Amino acid sequence: MFNKVKRVVVKVGSQLLAGEEGIDREFVEKLAGEIAELRQNGKEVILVSSGAVLAGIKALGLNRKPFSLQEKQALSAVGQPYLMAEYREAFKKYGLKVAQVLLTAEDLRSKERFINARNTFEALLKFGVIPVANENDTVSVEEIKIGDNDNLSAHVSVLVDADLLVMLTVTNGLYDKDPSKNPDARFIPVVESLEELEKTCDFRGKTAFGTGGMWTKIEAAAKATQKGIPVVIAGGREEKVLERILNGERVGTLFLPDKRLRAKTYRILYLMESKGSLFIDDGAVEAIVVHKKSLLSKGVKKVEGDFKRGDVVEILDLNGRVVAKGIVRCSSEELISFKGVCVHRDDMVVLK
CATH class of the missing domain: 2.30.130.10 (PUA domain)
Incomplete structure (x- = not known):
């Protein structure tokens, strides 16, 4: 399955990016190195990154998540430049440039804006730039919110016709329940049926800084696989995790692709x-x-x-x-x- 992968979307969440003094620079450098390695092997990579609100929280010396949408928008506005600066410096070491792409649900619901966004990604990849996508929290209101970057990563995968979506997290994959609270939690290496998974999986908790949790990753995987895109949920701190996945090593949890929905069908079901x-x-x-x-x-x-x-x-x-x-x-x-x-x-x- 992975031998034919040309274009990869990689999603990283706030927990992976969180360091004691803000954004974890060591992890960002590790991530940049792994993506640079994929680029050298002829892969195109789009990065979907959380972390703007987290960077804003740390920049302003807060120790809590925002209480309101307005606070989240303000913290995102503060944090986004800090986040992109970290990526810019990390990728610079490998001779790569990054571009910030901020999206709202309206950019994905409209056929015209959907196509325009796709063309932007195509142009960036043609220039050899690493697109870094995030939800445009600064201007999003409830009506045009995507909600979380797990689902955004699925939408971006569909938008760019990706061959693979990799969601990196702090756990090494999917379990049938929270392994931090349940020693008997069972690891799930492959998911063939999302319907069966919903009957057995109990993992709906949210993290201290993240907006989702494992369940939103399952929701995102459901969306991407219905467009024929395989999904891997894996531990972001594992050594050379992206290279190992692309080499076919059994790393994390693989969601097998399902039917291929038309683009219009996808927009009606999940975006509009x-x-x-x-x-x-x-x-x-x-x-x-x-x-x-x-x-x-x-x-x-x-x-x-x-x-x-x-x-x-x-x-x-x-x-x-x-x-x-x-x-x-x-x-x-x-x-x-x-x-x-x-x-x-x-x-x-x-x-x-």
Whole structure:
């Protein structure tokens, strides 16, 4: 599987980057050295890095996480230059330059902005630069937040058509429960079925400085593997961890790739926020689920929410169960008198 890997997304979290005096310079230098080694072996690397808020916390002498979104935005604004300075100096030793790429969910939801972002990454890689991506915390509000860099790394992997996503963490992979609290925790070397994993894995805790925990990494892996991208969760402090993974050594937990969703399907499922709900009758449910038809306006019996043409809506049966998501062809106001196809089959993802 890894012999054909050309483009790799590497994600590092705040716990790995946290040092006593702010950003752990020794770890950053280790990471830069390993990425430089991949570059020498002909690999393209995109780095998704947390740490801006952490750097801001340390720069201002705080000993706690931010209490509010405004505090987080301010700390990110303070910390982002410190974080990039560390990366710039570390990669400079290997003759490599870095670029800061800050993203919001809106950059990924819009087809045009999605393509523009992809073109930016392509140009940076063509120049031989290491893109360092992060969520744009300084301007993000709840409506345009991605939420955590684990999920951002999955979205970036899809955006750049990566061949592999590696999420580096402080543990050496995935266990069925928190190994720091459960001596009997079982290590999981390979994940073939995310559905089965959800039934057995109990690892939803959050860390002191991180925003996610292991569960968000599982969520991110679910997204990436559905686009055919394999994912490895591994210990970031292990020696030559990236080289060993690319050489096929059994390091960390491997999530095997699944089906390949279309880019539009991926955006509808994971990037575009639902703006409203359409409740449809049994005939319409059968038409879209069984016969793979478009949704006609005559099948809609109830409308909730305020949406416009081009927004994503949830499609529910009369019992309130979500059967599909799709891009609507009219606004919530227009739907009352609208005749014809209100959600085309090509713009719909059936969930039932």
